[in-house]
Amino acid sequence: MRTKGVLMLLLALTIFLTACNSSEEAQTIILAENQVDDYPTSVGDYEFARLIEEKTNGRYKVEVYTGGQLGDEKSAIELMQVGAIELARVNGSPLMEFSESLGVLSLPYLFSDDEHKWEVLNGDIGETLLDGLSESNLQGLAFYDSGNRHFYNAIREVKSPEDLAGLKIRVQQSSLNIDMVEALGASATAMSYGEVYSAIQTGVIDGAENNFPSYYTTNHFEVAKYITMDGHSGVPEVLTASKAFWDTLSDEDKEIFKEAALESQVVQRKAWAELEEESLREAKNAGNTVTVIDDVTPWQEAVQPIYTKYGEQFKENLEKIQSLVK
Numbered sequence: 001m002r003t004k005g006v007l008m009l010l011l012a013l014t015i016f017l018t019a020c021n022s023s024e025e026a027q028t029i030i031l032a033e034n035q036v037d038d039y040p041t042s043v044g045d046y047e048f049a050r051l052i053e054e055k056t057n058g059r060y061k062v063e064v065y066t067g068g069q070l071g072d073e074k075s076a077i078e079l080m081q082v083g084a085i086e087l088a089r090v091n092g093s094p095l096m097e098f099s100e101s102l103g104v105l106s107l108p109y110l111f112s113d114d115e116h117k118w119e120v121l122n123g124d125i126g127e128t129l130l131d132g133l134s135e136s137n138l139q140g141l142a143f144y145d146s147g148n149r150h151f152y153n154a155i156r157e158v159k160s161p162e163d164l165a166g167l168k169i170r171v172q173q174s175s176l177n178i179d180m181v182e183a184l185g186a187s188a189t190a191m192s193y194g195e196v197y198s199a200i201q202t203g204v205i206d207g208a209e210n211n212f213p214s215y216y217t218t219n220h221f222e223v224a225k226y227i228t229m230d231g232h233s234g235v236p237e238v239l240t241a242s243k244a245f246w247d248t249l250s251d252e253d254k255e256i257f258k259e260a261a262l263e264s265q266v267v268q269r270k271a272w273a274e275l276e277e278e279s280l281r282e283a284k285n286a287g288n289t290v291t292v293i294d295d296v297t298p299w300q301e302a303v304q305p306i307y308t309k310y311g312e313q314f315k316e317n318l319e320k321i322q323s324l325v326k
Contacts, residue, residue, distance in 0.1 A: 031062050031087040032070040032071075033065065034066075036066060045239075048062065051259075070088075080137070086241060086242050093235050099133045109300045109303060112326070130142070142265050143239075143265065147213065147234065147272060149209050150215070153226050155226070156226060158291065171208075173190040183304075184303065208224070212276050212283075215227060221286060221288055222286070225287070225288045228293060
């Protein structure tokens with residue numbers, strides 16, 4: 001483990017030992033969160049913590065460490081793997097490195113709508129994906145909402161894949177994301193997220209893609225006046241436990257933790273919806289052009305090469321997900 005990882009481990013162990021010694025009645029467990037206190041995922045974390053204490057009659061107390069106090073998401077995953085902390089909320093994308101089956105959730109235009117998405121995530125398929133993390137000493141508890149990702153740019157309104165042609169779009173560093181943007185006719189540019197604002201401002205790139213709250217809270221809406229709500233990707237957040245901790249729980253307590261996680265999802269999704277509404281309202285107030293795509297069929301057709309290239313490795317889950325489309 002890197003030096004930074006060792007330091008984070010020592011820090012977490014110190015916190016853990018201090019917490020355990022603070023009460024003879026309750027077992028204090030740690031939940032790592034890299035977002036600020038009032039962010040929707042943190043809101044969900046706090047609700048989960050409240051429910052755990054309530055449902056276990058105080059036998060367990062969850063201490064939520066927000067703002068990346070225990071490091072970034074990758075560090076939190078590593079700390080859970082070695083049993084240094086018990087819980088973390090992490091995005092599904094970095095978790096895909098630890099469970100290949102989760103990769104199916106990164107395929108573009110995978111879900112027909114939000115109802116389909118949550119039927120999958122909260123059903124048998126989602127449960128299988130969460131349990132698949134056990135191969136990496138982790139246990140998924142429930143999915144949280146991180147919205148859908150959309151394209152935005154500083155050049156023109158985009159109503160169809162043809163309108164993306166020639167635009168330079170920033171993407172996350174992954175072959176699938178690059179291939180998706182290229183399949184839609186744009187030019188994919190991988191770069192650090194912190195560089196996007198100035199890159200759009202100076203014309204190094206024309207735009208980027210992200211969820212609506214990120215478009216707003218990072219002020220990208222100031223330099224990219226056109227956003228197209230196509231919802232090409234919706235990789236969720238995952239409330240995750242260390243398997244070392246999970247294996248210490250009784251079957252009854254395991255059920256309580258999963259139940260609390262799923263119930264906290266309701267509060268988290270409500271907080272996310274409110275943040276999306278606020279972001280949309282502020283972008284419109286700034287005079288930005290918001291284009292809603294009601295029929296994504298042309299977009300789905302354009303990215304079929306992605307399914308040809310990557311679909312086979314996710315075939316079983318992909319077929320199950322597609323079978324639930326109404």
